[in-house]
Amino acid sequence: MRSLTLPAPAKLNRLLRITGRREDGYHSLQTLFQILDRGDTLRFETPPRGTDIVLSPALAGVAEADNLIVRAARRLQRETGCRQGATITLEKRLPMGGGLGGGSSNAATTLLALDRLWDLGLGIERLATLGLELGADVPVFVRGRSAWAEGVGERLSAVDLEPAWFVILHPGVEISTAAIFGHPGLTRDSTVISMRRALDGAGPEAVWRNDCERIVRALHPEVDRALDWLGQYGHAMLTGTGACVFCPLDGETQADQVLQQVPDEWQAFKARGCNLSPLHQALDLAEGLGQAQA
Numbered sequence: 001m002r003s004l005t006l007p008a009p010a011k012l013n014r015l016l017r018i019t020g021r022r023e024d025g026y027h028s029l030q031t032l033f034q035i036l037d038r039g040d041t042l043r044f045e046t047p048p049r050g051t052d053i054v055l056s057p058a059l060a061g062v063a064e065a066d067n068l069i070v071r072a073a074r075r076l077q078r079e080t081g082c083r084q085g086a087t088i089t090l091e092k093r094l095p096m097g098g099g100l101g102g103g104s105s106n107a108a109t110t111l112l113a114l115d116r117l118w119d120l121g122l123g124i125e126r127l128a129t130l131g132l133e134l135g136a137d138v139p140v141f142v143r144g145r146s147a148w149a150e151g152v153g154e155r156l157s158a159v160d161l162e163p164a165w166f167v168i169l170h171p172g173v174e175i176s177t178a179a180i181f182g183h184p185g186l187t188r189d190s191t192v193i194s195m196r197r198a199l200d201g202a203g204p205e206a207v208w209r210n211d212c213e214r215i216v217r218a219l220h221p222e223v224d225r226a227l228d229w230l231g232q233y234g235h236a237m238l239t240g241t242g243a244c245v246f247c248p249l250d251g252e253t254q255a256d257q258v259l260q261q262v263p264d265e266w267q268a269f270k271a272r273g274c275n276l277s278p279l280h281q282a283l284d285l286a287e288g289l290g291q292a293q294a
């Protein structure tokens with residue numbers, strides 16, 4: 001039996017501009033993906049026989065066949081005709097429907113892990129293309145770099161962001177991405193800006209905003225309150241379509257100070273921004289140490 005234990009990190013959208021709606025209903029956008037050092041953990045084991053994909057524990061409200069981990073594994077089997085199976089254990093820490101990309105990251109980790117354990121050798125390009133079929137946020141996790149993104153989030157340019165610490169606050173609601181993108185009140189007409197302007201343009205606060213925030217605040221008073229509360233400490237924003245909100249802080253000590261003040265009703269954690277995903281750091285390490293044990 002071979003096995004591999006890998007992280008599935010979270011992401012933040014440091015900005016999110018919705019610039020149009022395509023004929024297939026998906027929205028064209030511009031975003032700046034910041035990968036974090038916090039997330040879920042997945043353990044993969046490949047039994048000597050059988051093609052079953054077995055995942056535990058189950059996620060509340062998600063049928064096994066709909067779980068992005070199982071879908072990613074089956075998509076790989078279909079793509080390659082691979083006759084191997086996997087037993088997968090998920091340690092879930094990221095809130096679902098939180099805008100932190102947890103499900104997408106789980107899918108990306110599965111693609112990279114099984115590509116390695118099943119000796120498929122598909123490589124990052126093909127895995128990113130397969131990942132896009134599973135969700136718009138999957139390719140950035142497959143590529144594993146904080147990145148400027150266009151299209152639906154699949155046209156990626158890796159960027160080196162300044163070292164940063166964040167406090168992330170979960171207001172206790174789960175928000176459906178499809179519901180926000182489908183809402184008639186969502187504005188979809190932001191101008192297309194250059195990556196340069198986004199990264200160092202005229203005042204990040206004008207550019208580093210999220211087009212979903214207005215409608216999410218209106219639909220979810222809990223998010224509205226969380227944003228106002230966190231806004232005391234800096235430039236608080238929504239990530240993705242919510243529900244989580246985040247604030248960049250001047251280092252870990254300040255993040256700890258803010259965490260101590262968080263009202264009991266909300267869950268919160270601190271995280272460090274990474275330019276290289278912890279998943280890719282771990283895979284480089286696994287390569288070096290021959291960690292995928294025979």
Ligand SMILES: C[C@](O)(CO)[C@H](O)COP(=O)(O)OP(=O)(O)OC[C@H]1O[C@@H](n2ccc(N)nc2=O)[C@H](O)[C@@H]1O
Nearest residue numbers: 013025026027104135136137138152177178181240241
């Ligand atoms: C909001 C973001 O998290 C920002 O990074 C992503 O754009 C969402 O990515 P995701 O969760 O992987 O989204 P998907 O699972 O691909 O899509 C969920 C639903 O959101 C809508 N959707 C998603 C992405 C996009 N660019 N336009 C859309 O309109 C579609 O109705 C789709 O059915």
Ligand SMILES: Nc1ncnc2c1ncn2[C@@H]1O[C@H](COP(=O)(O)OP(=O)(O)OP(=O)(O)O)[C@@H](O)[C@H]1O
Nearest residue numbers: 067068096097098099100101102103104106137240
């Ligand atoms: N492995 C998984 N982890 C989390 N959610 C999953 C998973 N598989 C399927 N899902 C479904 O996907 C939905 C979105 O989950 P996810 O945690 O990725 O939300 P999100 O952080 O808002 O995503 P995004 O920022 O990509 O929009 C969940 O509500 C759940 O129904």
